[in-house]
Amino acid sequence: MIPIKTVRSLIDAGLVTGEGNLAAVAEKYAIGITPAVRELIDPADPNDPIARQYVPSAAELVTTPEERTDPIGDLTHSPVEGIVHRYPDRVLLKAVHVCPVYCRFCFRREMVGPQGLGTLTEQELDAAMAYIAGHDEIWEVILTGGDPLVLSPRRLRAIMERLARIEHVKIVRFHTRVPVVEPERIDAAMVAALTASGKTTYLAVHANHPREFTPLARAAIARLFEGGIALISQSVLLRGVNDDVATLAALMRTFVENRIKPYYLHHPDLAPGTGHFRVGIAEGQALVAALRGRISGLCQPTYVLDIPGGHGKADIGAASVTGGDGCFTVRDWQGGEHAYPPAQAGEFGGDDDDRD
Secondary structure (H helix, E strand, O other): OOOEOOHHHHHHOOOOOOOOOHHHHHHHOOOOEOHHHHHHOOOOOOOOHHHHHHOOOHHHHOOOOOOOOOOOOOHHHOOOOOEEEEEOOEEEEEOEOOOOOOOOOOOOOOOOOOOOOOEOOHHHHHHHHHHHHOOOOOOEEEEEOOOHHHOOHHHHHHHHHHHHOOOOOOEEEEEEOHHHHOHHHOOHHHHHHHOOOOOEEEEEEEOOOHHHOOHHHHHHHHHHHHOOOEEEEEEEOOOOOOOOHHHHHHHHHHHHHOOOEEEEEEOOOOOOOOHHHOOOHHHHHHHHHHHHOOOOHHHOOEEEEEOOOOOOEEEOOOOOEEEEOOEEEEEOOOOOEEEEOOOOOOOOOOOOOOOO
16 A cells, blocks of 8 residues: 555545545645555545545635634744744754645645655755754754654664754654654664654654554554653644544543653644634633543643744643632532632542542
């Protein structure tokens, strides 16, 4: 089975019934479905949550006034090609703008793919590394893109060895879909390359539905963990994919079962042609609040919004506390409201401090 990259291959695979407006979608946004993802899709289910993430739709041709080509303001904070320096102590290093799959909700969809920004040239990579070396406030380098794990182990090792020589960089983090969409890439050579800097290495696994954790994906994730890489998650709250409590709870539990600490649950960004994926903030807050009483504290993600225009992330899940001047109302996971501090001792329950 070969990757699907064209409308014709989508038709041949039985994932769409006809070309329709998909040629126009393909002209604007890249298509990419790996064999591992293809095997997960149920063509008989018109609401399949895996297909919804990867199979293009005519809905992508619909844009709204608030959408923008750079929805989180990367370009505003890009001092040199390939670097985004939005926060004082960390930078994004976007070495490549290619992915093994192309998510239909991608917030960098205008930058990635065959018609996107491509891979940094040697000169651009030199300039990016010089920028990192010249700013001693940079404690963490986050490799993203695109998906950095499409690079060969040799190229990744070369990048990590260069970062190893920059003393003030202590943490290297990767953001990737590869462990779930192309798990065969996670072999011993890849794991060795990811840890070649000698720095503490984190890897954020992007998955949005528990079905993405196939046996092969779980084995790839285990190889990363056993290779000494700390694992965290990132997911996007998506209409028709994971916008219900049962699916979100199963997803977060699956992360933890695979030794991945839930990290960010992203509110969908205002990327062009992605309105059919977006949920309202109040709806997202209600879903996150509902998780609190249903699953372990180990499984709780932070619900964040990237503020349009490059203003950074905001935690928008903390809608359970209102008030001020020392008097607050706290809303529990079932919707009940409680005064804090309580009017009488014991209003919040017993004295057991075995916290979850």
